[in-house]
Every structure is written in structure tokens, then in C-alpha cells.
Amino acid sequence: MLITIFVKSLRNLFLPDVLKLLFYCLLAYALGWWGLAWILSSILGAYIGISGGEGFLLHALGSAGGMIIAWFLFPLLYPLLVSFFDDKVAMVIEREDYPQMLPPQPPFWPNILQDALFCLKALALNLLCLPLYFMPIVGIAIYYGVNGHLLGMQFFRMAAGRRVTEAEALMLQKKARSSIWLTGITISLCSTVPVLNLFAPLLGVASMVHLFHAVKK
Numbered sequence: 001m002l003i004t005i006f007v008k009s010l011r012n013l014f015l016p017d018v019l020k021l022l023f024y025c026l027l028a029y030a031l032g033w034w035g036l037a038w039i040l041s042s043i044l045g046a047y048i049g050i051s052g053g054e055g056f057l058l059h060a061l062g063s064a065g066g067m068i069i070a071w072f073l074f075p076l077l078y079p080l081l082v083s084f085f086d087d088k089v090a091m092v093i094e095r096e097d098y099p100q101m102l103p104p105q106p107p108f109w110p111n112i113l114q115d116a117l118f119c120l121k122a123l124a125l126n127l128l129c130l131p132l133y134f135m136p137i138v139g140i141a142i143y144y145g146v147n148g149h150l151l152g153m154q155f156f157r158m159a160a161g162r163r164v165t166e167a168e169a170l171m172l173q174k175k176a177r178s179s180i181w182l183t184g185i186t187i188s189l190c191s192t193v194p195v196l197n198l199f200a201p202l203l204g205v206a207s208m209v210h211l212f213h214a215v216k217k
Contacts, residue, residue, distance in 0.1 A: 001179065001214060002179060002182055002183060002186075002211075005183070005207055005210040005211055005214065006186065006203075006207060008097065008206070008210050009203055009206035009207040009210060010203070012092075012093050012096065012097075012206045013199060013202055013203065013206065015092055015093075015096060017088075017092040018089060018092055018093075018202065018206075021085050021088060021089055021202070022199075022202065024084070024085055025081070025082070025085070025198075025201055025202055026198060028081045028082075028084065029081065029197075029198060029201065032074065032077050032080075032081055033071075033074050036073065036074050036077065071192065072126075072133075072143065072192060073123060073126055073127075074191075075147065075151065075187075075188055075191035075192070075197075075200065076119055076122040076123055076126065076147065076150065076151070077119050078151065078155075078187075078191070078200065078201045078204060079115045079118055079119065079151070079154045079155065079158065080112070080115040080116055080118075080119045081201055082158075082201045082202070082204070082205055083112055083115045083158070084112075086158055086205045087104075087162065089202060089205045089206065089209075090104075090159065090162060090205060090209045091104075093206055093209050093210075094209065097210070098213060104162040104163055115154075118150075118154055122147075122150045125146065125150070126146070126147070129142060129143075129146060143188075144185050144188050144189060145185070147184070147185075147188040148181055148182070148184035148185030148186075148187070148188045149181055149184060150184070151184040151187050151188055151204065152180040152181050152182075152183050152184020152185070152187070152208075153173065153180060153184070155183075155184065155187065155204045155205065155207075155208040156169075156172075156173060156176075156180045156183075156208050156211065156212065157169055157173070158205070158208065159205070159208040159209045159211070159212040160172055160173070160212050163212065163216070164216070172212070172215050172216060175215060176211065176215040179211060179215070180208075180211065183207050183208065183211055186207070187200055187203065187204040187207070190203060
């Protein structure tokens with residue numbers, strides 16, 4: 001089932017109306033990643049006690065460290081970034097692949113504040129787990145396992161919230177827990193691969209829309 005879902009999702013990325021939204025996705029991605037990298041670089045610079053033009057090498061190391069950390073933490077901001085256009089992407093996909101569906105009800109998960117709170121909680125959890133990520137092999141499994149769970153649950157709730165109540169979404173979430181987790185891991189993996197990471201937010205929306213419809217049958 002999951003392979004079929006990802007094949008459909010990849011095909012959906014090339015729909016004309018989705019490609020129109022890709023520009024906004026890339027713009028949000030660039031601004032969001034730059035902002036997070038700048039914040040983390042500034043924090044690292046302050047932590048090692050450098051300022052102004054002192055210690056060029058240390059400044060460079062602090063900036064590089066901030067960008068590396070941002071690369072792995074930035075995917076947790078995807079739900080916040082796509083919250084501005086995820087409904088439009090979902091509507092295009094449903095019009096293409098589920099034409100029999102009636103117009104969706106107002107989502108229970110529309111609030112940007114809720115997405116922002118999720119991102120803050122997810123970032124905090126990852127910062128707590130950060131020392132574990134440096135463990136060989138085990139750290140990689142922990143990183144993708146934790147963030148696959150976080151992203152999977154959040155993207156699924158965003159997709160389900162367009163069609164069902166919160167209580168129904170929670171029931172479907174329990175029913176498809178393993179599929180949601182594996183889909184979330186795939187999204188998390190794509191988000192750390194150059195080039196693929198540019199499409200990962202839209203891929204996350206598309207795959208969860210298909211997963212929701214598959215589970216709800």
C-alpha cells in the first residue's frame with residue numbers, strides 16, 4: 001500500500017496546479033532554513049564566546065555548525081511552512097484522484113498557532129535527543145524514528161482534519177499507526193537528502209492525503 005501511495009504522490013507533484021504552488025513552497029523553505037540556520041549560528045557563536053570580528057575561524061565553525069544542525073532540525077518546521085497552502089495542494093490531489101469526494105469540511109487543524117506549538121515541541125524534543133544522534137548507527141535510527149513519528153502524526157492530522165472530526169481522526173490514527181510512522185520516516189529521510197528535500201513538504205502533504213483516503217475506506 002505504501003509504495004502505491006508514494007508513486008501516486010510523486011505523480012501528483014507534477015500536476016500543473018501543484019507545480020504552481022511549488023514556487024511558494026521553495027520560497028518558504030529558503031526563508032525558513034536561512035532563519036533557523038542564522039538563529040542556531042548566533043546561539044553557537046554566543047555559546048563559545050565570540051563576537052564582532054574576533055576569531056574568524058571560530059565564527060566560521062559556529063556558522064557551519066549552525067547550518068548543519070539546521071539541516072537536520074529544519075524538517076520539523078514543515079507542518080508550519082505547508083500550513084499556508086496544504087489545503088490547496090490537497091484539493092488539487094482530491095480533484096485528480098478522488099473526484100467523487102464532496103467539498104471538505106472546515107478542518108479542525110487550521111490554526112497556525114497549533115502548528116507553531118508543534119514545531120516548538122518537536123524542536124525541543126530533538127535538542128534533548130541531540131547527544132544521542134552522535135552515536136554511530138544508533139543515532140541515525142533514533143533520529144529518523146523520532147522524527148518519522150512526529151512528522152507522520154502531524155501531517156496525517158492535517159490531512160484528516162479536512163474530512164473528519166478530531167475524534168474520528170484519532171481513531172484512524174490509531175488504526176494506521178504503523179503506516180503513518182513509516183510514511184513519516186520516508187518524509188524525514190527525503191528531507192535530509194539534497195534536492196529531494198525541496199519537494200519533501202509537498203510530498204508529505206500528498207502522501208498523507210492518499211494514506212488518509214486508503215485508511216478511511
